[in-house]
Amino acid sequence: MAAITLLSTKALSRNFGGLKAVEAVDFEVTQGEIHALIGPNGAGKTTFVSLLSGRTAPSSGTVTFLGEDITSDAAYERVRKGIAYTFQITSIYPKLSVFENVALAAQNTLQRTSAWLSWKNQALESAVVSALEKVGLADRADVKAVALAYGHQRLLEIAMGLALAPKLLILDEPTQGLSDSEIDGFCDLVKAVSKDTTILLIEHNMRVVMRLADRITVLNGGQVLATGAPDDIRANEDVQTAYLGGS
Numbered sequence: 493m494a495a496i497t498l499l500s501t502k503a504l505s506r507n508f509g510g511l512k513a514v515e516a517v518d519f520e521v522t523q524g525e526i527h528a529l530i531g532p533n534g535a536g537k538t539t540f541v542s543l544l545s546g547r548t549a550p551s552s553g554t555v556t557f558l559g560e561d562i563t564s565d566a567a568y569e570r571v572r573k574g575i576a577y578t579f580q581i582t583s584i585y586p587k588l589s590v591f592e593n594v595a596l597a598a599q600n601t602l603q604r605t606s607a608w609l610s611w612k613n614q615a616l617e618s619a620v621v622s623a624l625e626k627v628g629l630a631d632r633a634d635v636k637a638v639a640l641a642y643g644h645q646r647l648l649e650i651a652m653g654l655a656l657a658p659k660l661l662i663l664d665e666p667t668q669g670l671s672d673s674e675i676d677g678f679c680d681l682v683k684a685v686s687k688d689t690t691i692l693l694i695e696h697n698m699r700v701v702m703r704l705a706d707r708i709t710v711l712n713g714g715q716v717l718a719t720g721a722p723d724d725i726r727a728n729e730d731v732q733t734a735y736l737g738g739s
């Protein structure tokens with residue numbers, strides 16, 4: 493099967509004052525892959541995916557999604573086109589139920605389409621239930637989000653992303669703060685989700701990266717240090733020096 497480029501960037505940059513947080517990044521995500529984005533703290537990973545999702549405007553460069561230049565699209569337009577993003581910091585609505593959190597995420601998008609669906613609409617309800625089933629939270633649909641354990645709150649966020657039926661799901665450090673057994677469950681979930689959805693995964697846990705990623709891009713000081721298959725990245729001397737500490 494010929495590889496289709498789902499998302500790409502050309503010379504994408506973002507400065508904060510004199511700081512080049514993201515500098516001239518050329519990057520490609522292929523449809524169907526799990527692409528991991530790694531790099532030391534402050535490498536520019538969150539800034540880079542904020543440029544992809546439209547939360548942050550670039551200083552220069554372009555973002556292309558399915559062949560279309562989306563650089564000047566607002567964040568909600570990108571969501572509508574199929575880019576979903578979960579935050580590095582947990583961002584659920586604590587007082588709402590699990591179901592309502594996912595319904596709100598889905599509805600926020602649907603509301604902006606011509607086919608607006610009401611709260612009780614069956615299509616919305618089944619999208620929510622299906623997203624909750626995928627992450628294993630269907631039996632907690634009526635629980636207030638604040639009452640969930642932390643690991644389950646992170647799963648809820650993923651469900652909020654999945655309810656948008658995205659073409660590209662961007663996960664920013666989803667395993668941060670999870671226990672080892674939760675991380676195992678998370679890896680299984682990402683594998684299952686990746687059957688229908690391309691995934692861009694920012695991740696510090698190298699065990700998770702090596703287990704899940706088809707390809708890895710390494711950012712360092714805002715620039716791409718290397719891109720390749722996990723074995724190539726592991727063997728790359730520049731990467732070892734900059735990031736893996738030679739181990």
Ligand SMILES: Nc1ncnc2c1ncn2[C@@H]1O[C@H](COP(=O)(O)OP(=O)(O)OP(=O)(O)O)[C@@H](O)[C@H]1O
Nearest residue numbers: 508511513531532533534535536537538539540580
């Ligand atoms: N809104 C902002 N204003 C000023 N500087 C910023 C802003 N956002 C990020 N930075 C800076 O840009 C650089 C890249 O930060 P970013 O959060 O993208 O890194 P990261 O790779 O996601 O790091 P981490 O692994 O710690 O999450 C850092 O030096 C950071 O301090």
Ligand SMILES: [Mg+2]
Nearest residue numbers: 537538539580
């Ligand atoms: Mg970050």
